Amino acid sequence: DRYLEIINLVKAYPNPTGDPIRVVDGFNLAVKQGDVISVIGHSGCGKSTVLSMVAGLNDITSGNVIVDGREVVGSGPDRAVVFQAPCLLPWMSSFGNVMLGVKRVYPHATKAERRDLVEYYLSLVGLADAMHKMPREMSGGMQQRVGIARAIALQPKVLLLDEPFGRLDSLTRMDLQDVILGILDRERITTLVITHDVDEAVYMADRICMMTNGPGARVGQVLDIPFER
Ligand code: ADP
Numbered sequence: 001d002r003y004l005e006i007i008n009l010v011k012a013y014p015n016p017t018g019d020p021i022r023v024v025d026g027f028n029l030a031v032k033q034g035d036v037i038s039v040i041g042h043s044g045c046g047k048s049t050v051l052s053m054v055a056g057l058n059d060i061t062s063g064n065v066i067v068d069g070r071e072v073v074g075s076g077p078d079r080a081v082v083f084q085a086p087c088l089l090p091w092m093s094s095f096g097n098v099m100l101g102v103k104r105v106y107p108h109a110t111k112a113e114r115r116d117l118v119e120y121y122l123s124l125v126g127l128a129d130a131m132h133k134m135p136r137e138m139s140g141g142m143q144q145r146v147g148i149a150r151a152i153a154l155q156p157k158v159l160l161l162d163e164p165f166g167r168l169d170s171l172t173r174m175d176l177q178d179v180i181l182g183i184l185d186r187e188r189i190t191t192l193v194i195t196h197d198v199d200e201a202v203y204m205a206d207r208i209c210m211m212t213n214g215p216g217a218r219v220g221q222v223l224d225i226p227f228e229r
């Protein structure tokens with residue numbers, strides 16, 4: 001039942017004037033397959049650090065990350081990440097950006113098969129009519145839709161969202177929350193979403209993980225607040 005398990009995760013940064021600084025000090029979390037967990041907590045409490053370690057983009061000082069029964073080491077398409085900034089390749093259209101994800105998962109598919117997949121993922125995020133737009137021609141919300149499509153195209157076991165709507169106005173934000181929830185209802189991807197917006201946390205998640213603030217604090221208290229999505 002524990003599809004994603006984060007066990008005693010620690011991140012310590014070297015400190016020239018004393019002991020290493022532990023910015024994450026024993027984070028534990030177990031997530032069932034298909035569940036969406038919101039991670040909330042004050043700015044600086046270590047949310048991004050946890051997420052980047054789960055993604056394999058930041059070295060783990062100690063602890064383990066288990067996905068589908070196996071310890072994961074380093075990054076991989078099994079854990080797709082969406083950051084606050086869309087991070088699209090500026091010289092490629094939305095089609096080309098999503099194609100990057102599709103190629104990674106289907107290196108041997110034919111050109112026609114890949115094109116169908118890219119079109120499918122772009123239509124999932126409501127961009128069927130913007131396949132050939134370049135990032136500079138799109139609003140921030142549209143760019144983030146492409147980023148989401150590219151992440152979903154990796155067919156990840158775990159989706160990691162770090163303040164994915166942080167830069168967007170509140171109406172665009174609400175649209176994109178529904179885009180993500182629509183995709184997760186169809187694809188049932190186990191998801192961690194960092195947010196500092198409690199309304200967003202409640203709206204998006206099955207459970208909320210609250211990290212307590214400050215280096216040295218014990219973190220990863222999971223609040224089981226019953227609510228309907
Ligand atoms: P959050 O995502 O909750 O806002 P972060 O994970 O970004 O918090 O940061 C947690 C703490 O780790 C902060 O105090 C931050 O200053 C510190 N930190 C982040 N990256 C580094 C680094 N490369 N070196 C030293 N400290 C860092």
Ligand code: ADP
Nearest residue numbers: 091092093094095096097099100103115131132
């Ligand atoms: P065509 O094959 O007629 O040039 P496509 O529909 O294949 O048109 O491509 C449209 C856009 O997608 C272009 O911007 C192209 O650079 C980009 N693109 C197409 N295929 C790929 C690919 N395999 N990888 C990255 N970008 C691609």
